[in-house]
Amino acid sequence: xxxxxxxxxxxxxxxxxxxxxxxxxxxxxxxxxxxxxxxxxxxxxxxxxxxxxxxxxxxxxxxxxxxxxxxxxxxxxxxxxxxxxxxxxxxxxxxxxxxxxxxxxxxxxxxxxxxxxxxxxxxxxxxxxxxxxxxxxxxxxxxxxxxxxxxxxxxxxxxxxxxxxxxxxxxxxxxxxxxxxxxxxxxxxxxxxxxxxxxxxxxxxxxxxxxxxxxxxxxxxxxxxxxxxxxxxxxxxxxxxxxxxxxxxxxxxxxxxxxxxxxxxxxxxxxxxxxxxxxxxxxxxxxxxxxxxxxxxxxxx
Numbered sequence: 492x493x494x495x496x497x498x499x500x501x502x503x504x505x506x507x508x509x510x511x512x513x514x515x516x517x518x519x520x521x522x523x524x525x526x527x528x529x530x531x532x533x534x535x536x537x538x539x540x541x542x543x544x545x546x547x548x549x550x551x552x553x554x555x556x557x558x559x560x561x562x563x564x565x566x567x568x569x570x571x572x573x574x575x576x577x578x579x580x581x582x583x584x585x586x587x588x589x590x591x592x593x594x595x596x597x598x599x600x601x602x603x604x605x606x607x608x609x610x611x612x613x614x615x616x617x618x619x620x621x622x623x624x625x626x627x628x629x630x631x632x633x634x635x636x637x638x639x640x641x642x643x644x645x646x647x648x649x650x651x652x653x654x655x656x657x658x659x660x661x662x663x664x665x666x667x668x669x670x671x672x673x674x675x676x677x678x679x680x681x682x683x684x685x686x687x688x689x690x691x692x693x694x695x696x697x698x699x700x701x702x703x704x705x706x707x708x709x710x711x712x713x714x715x716x717x718x719x720x721x722x723x724x725x726x727x728x729x730x731x732x733x734x735x736x737x738x739x740x741x742x743x744x745x746x747x748x749x750x751x752x753x754x755x756x757x758x759x760x761x762x763x764x765x766x767x768x769x770x771x772x773x774x775x776x777x778x779x780x781x782x783x784x785x786x787x788x789x790x791x792x
Contacts, residue, residue, distance in 0.1 A: 494750060495523040495760040496787055499563055499729065501767060502527050502542040506550060510542075513765055514551040517558055520783035524559035524591060525551065526762060531569060532601045535770065545578045552586035559589045563729055563762065564665045564683065566597030567616075567623040569606055573648045576630035579660060580650055588655035593683055593727075594627075595665030596620035617670050618642070624664070628678050631659035663727055667706050669713075676713040681725035681760075685732040699733045700752060707757055727760040728753055731772065739763070740774040746782045747789045754790070 498517050504510040517525040529544035548560050560582075565575070583590045596616050597603065603610045611619065622640045629636050631654055636645045654660045664675035665683040675682045687694070687702035694702075711721040730739055730749075738745050740763065750761055763782070766774040 494754045494758065494787060494790065496750075496783065497524040497526065497559075497727075497760055497762045498522045498765050498783070499526040499528065499762050500765045501533075501536065501772070502544065502547045503536055503540050503767065505540065506542075506547075510547070511550065511554055514558070515554055517765070518555045520780060522558065522783060523760065524561055524762075526561045526563040526591075526593060529562040529565040529570075529593075530600070530602050531605045534600070537601060545582065548582055548590070549585055552582065552589065555589075557589075559591060560586055561591035561663070562593045563663075564593035564595035566595050566602070567619045567642075568597040568602035570623075572623055572627040572630055572643050573645050576627055576648070576650055579631065580652075580654055583654045583656060583660050586655075588660075590656075590660045591663055591681070592660055593663040593665060594624060595683070596671060617668070621670060621674060624662070624674050624678050628659070628662070663725070667709075669709070672710050672713040673716070675710065676717045676719055679724070681727055682710055683727045683729060685729045688732070690734055691732055691736075694734045696734050696752075699735070700756065703728070703753070703756055725760060726758045727762060728758045729762045731764050736771075740766075740779055740782065742778060743781050743785055743789065746786050750786060750790055 500513050500517065504513065514525055527544050527547055532541050544562055551560055579590065579592060599610050619642045622642050626638055626640060626643050626645060630645065630648060630650050634649065634651050636648045638645045661680035662678055663681035663683050664679035666672050666675050667684060684706055686699050690699050690702060714721045714724060735749055739749055740746060753761060764772040766772060766776055766779050
């Protein structure tokens with residue numbers, strides 16, 4: 492089974508002070524896709540620079556030619572399907588059909604209250620996510636949409652000419668619970684996971700692999716329930732949140748070992764964070780570039 496290598500570039504650098512260079516480097520290094528996080532702020536980066544995902548991806552589309560671009564992930568926390576659909580259609584046009592939408596239910600971080608709302612309960616978050624994805628799917632595939640939902644509505648929303656990609660740009664749905672996996676099965680061209688968060692601090696690599704195997708089994712079941720063959724579904728692992736997070740980018744050999752285990756499990760794409768000094772994503776730039784250019788060849792050698 493072939494494996495693709497992608498990267499995620501956190502939007503923490505001014506465009507003319509290294510931001511643009513990162514996206515162009517990602518293309519030069521041969522990454523399949525370069526993603527960014529779609530947050531208003533995030534964790535330890537909250538009190539520093541953090542730029543918007545849609546303008547960043549638009550700029551990245553203008554200075555690259557082959558690199559796919561996307562979000563990991565967009566959520567309903569501060570987005571509405573009608574306005575998001577317009578932004579995505581525009582992004583898909585500017586990039587000539589190179590956009591993937593990573594989409595998830597979101598969490599209880601800073602985004603959850605930035606607009607002045609109370610954090611949603613887990614049930615409301617799941618309800619909103621289901622309605623959000625279903626309406627967004629329609630908005631990106633139909634020229635005019637009217638719909639009255641519990642949380643999100645559209646009234647003659649026009650989205651002409653639609654996406655460059657047909658029938659719409661692909662959804663990569665982040666989910667591990669039953670309802671989210673059903674959404675991935677119905678609407679996703681790819682599935683995204685970060686692993687089991689309970690194993691992040693004290694779990695082992697073997698435990699993580701077993702947890703991921705369990706998640707994949709649940710995804711396969713959800714796909715079967717909607718009549719889809721599990722084979723064609725792309726499976727993406729956003730790395731950096733498993734027990735191997737501190738060793739993953741220390742050497743090409745360490746990454747190849749990690750990649751091999753997860754390819755055997757069925758993953759088709761691994762995503763590594765571009766290094767950020769003095770952060771949880773600090774890594775040697777030289778090793779990072781060698782992983783980008785040499786690791787997959789070693790894996791297949």
